[in-house]
Amino acid sequence: MSQDIATSPPLAQDRVPVQGLCPRCGSAALAAYPVFSEGGWFDVVKCQGCLHSVSRERGPLLGALRLLADQI
Amino acid sequence: MSTVEISGVARLRDISEDEFHAAYGADRFTSSVLRSRLQYVVEHMSTAFMREAFSPIIRDWYDFACTISGPAEQDYPMAVVSNSLTPFLGTMADALRNTVVEYGVDRLQPGDVLICNDPYRGGRHVNDVLFIRPVFVDGRIVSFVNMCAHQLDMGGTVPGGFSATKQNVFENGLVIPPMLLWSKDEPVRSTFSLIFDNTRWGALLLPDFKSMLEQLKLGERLILENIARYGLEAYLGTLVYATDTSAERMRDAIALIPDGDYEGSALIDADGTDASVEYRVHVTVRKRGSSVEVDLSGTSAQARTSINAGVLDAKTAVGVALTMMLDPKVPFTSGTWRSIDLVAPPGSLVTALPPDGPTMMFWESSGALIAAIFEALNPVLGERGVGGDYGSTNTHNSHGLRADGTLWTSATQAGGEHGPWGATRHGDGDSYTVLYNLNNLDPATETIEHDSPVVMLRKGHAIDTGGPGTHRGGAANVRDTLWLTDASHWLSPFRTKEPSGVGANGGRPGPNGAMWFFPPRDDGSAPSGLVGFSDEEYAASEPIAGMLNIQTKKLDPQGVYHHFASRPVWKTSPNTVLRAMTNGGGGWGNPFEREPAKVLRDVRDEYVSVEGAARDYGVVVVGDPALDPEGLRVDEHATAALRKGR
Numbered sequence A: 001m002s003q004d005i006a007t008s009p010p011l012a013q014d015r016v017p018v019q020g021l022c023p024r025c026g027s028a029a030l031a032a033y034p035v036f037s038e039g040g041w042f043d044v045v046k047c048q049g050c051l052h053s054v055s056r057e058r059g060p061l062l063g064a065l066r067l068l069a070d071q072i
Numbered sequence B: 001m002s003t004v005e006i007s008g009v010a011r012l013r014d015i016s017e018d019e020f021h022a023a024y025g026a027d028r029f030t031s032s033v034l035r036s037r038l039q040y041v042v043e044h045m046s047t048a049f050m051r052e053a054f055s056p057i058i059r060d061w062y063d064f065a066c067t068i069s070g071p072a073e074q075d076y077p078m079a080v081v082s083n084s085l086t087p088f089l090g091t092m093a094d095a096l097r098n099t100v101v102e103y104g105v106d107r108l109q110p111g112d113v114l115i116c117n118d119p120y121r122g123g124r125h126v127n128d129v130l131f132i133r134p135v136f137v138d139g140r141i142v143s144f145v146n147m148c149a150h151q152l153d154m155g156g157t158v159p160g161g162f163s164a165t166k167q168n169v170f171e172n173g174l175v176i177p178p179m180l181l182w183s184k185d186e187p188v189r190s191t192f193s194l195i196f197d198n199t200r201w202g203a204l205l206l207p208d209f210k211s212m213l214e215q216l217k218l219g220e221r222l223i224l225e226n227i228a229r230y231g232l233e234a235y236l237g238t239l240v241y242a243t244d245t246s247a248e249r250m251r252d253a254i255a256l257i258p259d260g261d262y263e264g265s266a267l268i269d270a271d272g273t274d275a276s277v278e279y280r281v282h283v284t285v286r287k288r289g290s291s292v293e294v295d296l297s298g299t300s301a302q303a304r305t306s307i308n309a310g311v312l313d314a315k316t317a318v319g320v321a322l323t324m325m326l327d328p329k330v331p332f333t334s335g336t337w338r339s340i341d342l343v344a345p346p347g348s349l350v351t352a353l354p355p356d357g358p359t360m361m362f363w364e365s366s367g368a369l370i371a372a373i374f375e376a377l378n379p380v381l382g383e384r385g386v387g388g389d390y391g392s393t394n395t396h397n398s399h400g401l402r403a404d405g406t407l408w409t410s411a412t413q414a415g416g417e418h419g420p421w422g423a424t425r426h427g428d429g430d431s432y433t434v435l436y437n438l439n440n441l442d443p444a445t446e447t448i449e450h451d452s453p454v455v456m457l458r459k460g461h462a463i464d465t466g467g468p469g470t471h472r473g474g475a476a477n478v479r480d481t482l483w484l485t486d487a488s489h490w491l492s493p494f495r496t497k498e499p500s501g502v503g504a505n506g507g508r509p510g511p512n513g514a515m516w517f518f519p520p521r522d523d524g525s526a527p528s529g530l531v532g533f534s535d536e537e538y539a540a541s542e543p544i545a546g547m548l549n550i551q552t553k554k555l556d557p558q559g560v561y562h563h564f565a566s567r568p569v570w571k572t573s574p575n576t577v578l579r580a581m582t583n584g585g586g587g588w589g590n591p592f593e594r595e596p597a598k599v600l601r602d603v604r605d606e607y608v609s610v611e612g613a614a615r616d617y618g619v620v621v622v623g624d625p626a627l628d629p630e631g632l633r634v635d636e637h638a639t640a641a642l643r644k645g646r
């Protein structure tokens, strides 16, 4: 019995660099990306050093899922 | 919404009575009493539904949950939950918001029941239908009372649904978008027909739907009685207080993790297509101060068949894992996730998307996420680490015809659905319970044998299968069932390649399990007694799944992987025996420091063999556990010598 086995490829969430300094720790490593938390999806800018949320805007209701019915 | 600053918030117990009243519309005592009264509401609804339900998966499995959530102005906080299935409860806050917002909160009327079962809008799988009833005071929605319940069938290609072999949402079953099942307390016939025209066993579903309406009405009435007694301001404040309590307690729990980045992973053996693709759930837990970010980057792309989980299930799993590891007393409300951000690349095994990422066996993949978080955090938690569980419900789903031609069906009753937990700093792991990712009942043997032509021959602990440790992991469960008619089976174990029962604080993992069929005797009759564990008996078996020696067909971690869906349907003739052996639970602490008296007791009780006691624990036990269990003793000199040499 031959067992030629692959692993389904890994995916990654992109983090887009954002200009500015973290007001909490002074780090310049700010990045924008979506997160899922209490209250649903948020588009955040967070400090990658201390995880401080520089901004949190409400994201799409269903995250990455788009409904054709929204185009009616 | 602007900047959210969590640290610096005053602790609930430290704020003044005036501050408390301003925040929550009542004094502390009233808020606590009201919260407890709402807990009673969801438990009363649950008890009533359990008593009335016709469907065996409700009646015998407790496959449902009840919650109370707040109104839109509060952003739908899920404040109170029943003591039942965590995979339901964890999704129900977001599922409620997504369902109500899409339907249109302003369109809801008193007496409506809004439903949705779409896994991508609300989590779980299509069988789990969410029922939402708005609660009105003076023409305004002040709350939602909710139930989520597994329906025995939701259409699709496999009766009952439990199968890893379905390739897309169309094969998976009927998807119900947000729509009314009752409108102003009148049934919406078109919605009922949509369901009954696309599913099996509607005669079981209909009375359960009616019962759920009555439980929702009960919940609504009890909520209104509480509002009449304590006032609307106190009621609404209590919903916020309940979630703030969870948030504060989880924040304290997160503080137990040292700041840092921690990685872990867990493997799903294969999907339902073939054995050529494995799936890995990968997690990075980043912890700073009171915040945690759980990043799923590195997780495999979604599977080709129905073993995926949706992102709501991934979020649930993160909440379950952190609650189990850090503070099991955190109330499981929407506030649990306040300090947790999930970073979730879409289209992965645990963030699957339609139409090609069906989610039927979702708890298996989201359970692997729990295991990955355990692997990430156990090394840094040290003594607070927790051993892993049996990892998979090894679900069995089958049907056939009785002699009189009637259909029987057996779902989630006769595989390896129940098994062990890992050990903790408090003691040994339990040997017969439910996955960390579930919280359900174990169907009674009498019920299983009454409902299907099956005899439960064996339901016991397998020897030398608890992960060795100062505290031993729970033992694997081995279950043998004798099937009396021709039968078609679907079998779904997913975690047989890498141990799911990982060790903690120096403890060792439990071994992995497998599944076999033992055919009837040559004349077609049943085995004369119990099927044992001898070489001859295994040689005559038909392996189904697991890492097995190709010659002996016995468990062998270095052996060959056998794929659970190498046959799309496993067809058996009458008097075939199915054996399901679960994985063992993980041990906690160095096994060579386990008290010899406990090892002696384990040998007497056949959790550990005489050979295993010496090999895994360095304890020399003298005597015969089978013929003279009370005459067993520890050879202390030989034990000291053996442990010293280690």
Ligand SMILES: [Zn+2]
Residues within 6 Å of the ligand: A022, A023, A024, A025, A026, A027, A047, A048, A049, A050, A051, A052
């Ligand atoms: Zn910072």
